[in-house]
Amino acid sequence: MTSEFLWYIPNQVEPGHRGDPTVDGHNSLETLVSHATALEQHGWAGALIGTGWGRPDTFTVATALAARTSTFEPLIAIRPGYWRPANFAAATATLDHLTAGRVRVNIVSGKDDLGAYGDSDAEQTDRYARTREFLQVVRRLWTEENVTYRGEYFQVENSTVQPRINIRGNRSHPKLYFGGASEAAERVAAAEADVQLFWGEPLADVAERIERLRALSEEMGREHAPLEFGLRVTTFVRDTTDQAWADAEMKVAQMATAQRGGRSDEHGTLPQNTHRRTAVGQQRLFNLAARGEVLDDNLYTTPGQFGGGGAGTTWLVGSAEDVAKSLRKYQDLGITHFVLSDTPYLREIERQGDQLLPLLRR
DSSP, rough: OOEEEEEEEOOSSSSSSSGOOOOOOTTSSHHHHHHHHHHTTTTTTTEEEETTTTSSSHHHHHHHHTOOOOSSSEEEEETTTTTTTHHHHHHHHHOOOOOOOTOEEEEOOSSSOOOTTTTOOOOHHHHHHHHHHHHHHHHHHHHHHSSSEEOOOOOEEEEESSSSSOOBTTBBBEEEOOOOHHHHHHHHHHHHEEEEHHHHHOHHHHHHHHHHHHHHHHHHTTTTSEEEEEEEEEEEEEEHHHHHHHHHHHHHHHHHHHHHHHHOOOSSSOOOGGGGGGHHHHHHHHHGGGOOSSETTEEEOOOGSSSSSSGGSSEEEHHHHHHHHHHHHHHHHHHEEEEEOOOSSSHHHHHHHHHTTHHHHH
16 A cells, blocks of 8 residues: 655644744744645655644634645644534535535544533543444445434434545545554444544564454454454654764753753753653653663653653654655555654755655655
8 A cells, every 4th residue: 555644734723832943923824835835845745733722712713724725735733522424414514515625634532621622521431432322323425325424422313414424435534544552442443433543653563453453353244345444643854874873862951951940942942741641652762761771773862851741752863764764664564554744844845845755755
């Protein structure tokens, strides 16, 4: 299967996310469109757009960017509970129709400020059980008519979403991406997701998870096409290996200084989401530092001691050739979807699009 390469649009109210330049209008339509059009021009398929209460609404941002571009594919992060499945299925079908099939969806089940938008906290098993129902209802509404579904968390009666999603080649509906490393999350992915996203873990750890998820898919009687796999990671690319490591170490030193100063800013110095420390997948990343500062060839774990979590916890560091070599090893394991990023976002869209992507597509 051909690999696909996406970037990341942070979608933040506050400027300076993970060291991005602090400028006026950082989240204006014109600035965000400049990122999306740069992605088109430099070989990227699209970008993941982050979600969370207190950030601009992800679906609205994705719709605006799709309207101002021609090939850019937004990977729209959304949360069950913030959306009802039928409302979401209809909104997505409409955007997919208007963009001629450019929509992708990332389902997020981690904790958030749930009470702020009328949702309620729940135990992990309940949260993922609800997510599984959400995925089931949405997929059926996209692929069937007159759907009746009576679950524990969601119900619809004789429901048909309009406009209908057009089948485009092997694509019967927008791909459903999903993350999570807990047992409950993996069971949802194995049964219902199209793409399981991993954080930047060592190759052996990713291989183990892929093997387990494939076995789970068989155990649970998966009814869909085989589960695909993706990697969300920071790629810290410079012209030479030595320059990349010198710059990476300098950036980590700046993060450490900021953390000692107690600044909770947007440079990745303190967690942006307090729930990340309790997430199973995130804790796996934090624990990597105990195994070494650099794992495999160039997976740098030290940023996680000072960073904001998520994809900023581990970095693949090196020249374009170094990083391409590492990413190809993930490809050999079965990873076909890559969501990469580094800051400054716009400069790195261009640099990595011109230097890294051609190596990966050879």
